[in-house]
Amino acid sequence: MDIRLYLTPLPFERADVNDKTVVVIDVLRSSTSICASLKAGARGVIPTAGPGEAAEMRSKIGPDTTLLAGERDGVKIENFNLGNSPLEFVEDAVRGKYIIITTTNGTAIFSKAGKARLVLSCGLVNVSLTARRAADENRDVMIVCAGEKGGFSIEDTLCGGMLIHLLNTVHKKEVTLSDAGSLALLLYRANKTAIRQSIAQGEHGRYLTSIGFKKDVEFATEVDALPVLPVLKDGRLILESDADITK
Ligand code: MLT
Numbered sequence: 001m002d003i004r005l006y007l008t009p010l011p012f013e014r015a016d017v018n019d020k021t022v023v024v025i026d027v028l029r030s031s032t033s034i035c036a037s038l039k040a041g042a043r044g045v046i047p048t049a050g051p052g053e054a055a056e057m058r059s060k061i062g063p064d065t066t067l068l069a070g071e072r073d074g075v076k077i078e079n080f081n082l083g084n085s086p087l088e089f090v091e092d093a094v095r096g097k098y099i100i101i102t103t104t105n106g107t108a109i110f111s112k113a114g115k116a117r118l119v120l121s122c123g124l125v126n127v128s129l130t131a132r133r134a135a136d137e138n139r140d141v142m143i144v145c146a147g148e149k150g151g152f153s154i155e156d157t158l159c160g161g162m163l164i165h166l167l168n169t170v171h172k173k174e175v176t177l178s179d180a181g182s183l184a185l186l187l188y189r190a191n192k193t194a195i196r197q198s199i200a201q202g203e204h205g206r207y208l209t210s211i212g213f214k215k216d217v218e219f220a221t222e223v224d225a226l227p228v229l230p231v232l233k234d235g236r237l238i239l240e241s242d243a244d245i246t247k
Contacts, residue, residue, distance in 0.1 A: 026106030031123030161188025
């Protein structure tokens with residue numbers, strides 16, 4: 001299995017995703033919020049690139065069945081129903097709704113990834129399930145780290161490294177890695193007993209804590225706390241069990 005990891009989204013824009021499994025990672029926080037929404041009974045999560053696209057999508061689908069969610073600089077967008085704190089996506093708020101979401105780094109990646117054979121949204125909260133699904137699919141894998149404002153982020157790289165580690169050790173896949181994939185694996189193996197601390201001390205972890213979202217960082221670093229598998233289908237992230245994944 002060939003695994004190519006992208007430390008940032010920009011080089012992924014030129015990648016050929018044909019017949020690949022693409023895994024999009026944004027541990028802090030959109031991947032975690034997506035899992036939280038689906039676990040709490042949302043019908044689906046629709047990733048969009050910006051607030052304008054999100055609002056248009058809402059008028060298209062209808063305000064009764066949708067909620068707008070998202071952040072800029074970590075803070076809820078004005079006039080949106082929800083921000084991007086995974087703790088907001090509880091049953092009372094989201095059950096039965098489509099969540100139309102836009103975040104600074106994570107959500108725009110899905111429009112490019114959508115052309116791949118299988119697209120999964122992964123955080124630490126669902127990393128083991130993601131590894132199992134990618135292993136079962138048995139195609140070459142592209143792991144896209146959302147990073148932070150175009151740059152590298154420690155939390156997404158650690159999660160990507162853990163995903164590779166699981167594919168290799170638990171699922172016994174012989175993996176051929178890009179150099180960035182090897183780097184992520186080395187980073188994970190050197191930090192696997194201190195994932196939460198490494199992330200909390202990272203740039204975005206520190207920033208979120210400074211604006212009052214320390215609990216989000218704790219929640220997002222609980223490995224396998226939300227065992228759901230968001231799969232992209234016709235532009236919507238839905239639960240694997242709800243999806244017809246053969247295209
Ligand atoms: C992002 O996409 O940049 C993040 O999810 C930002 C955040 O922490 O809300």
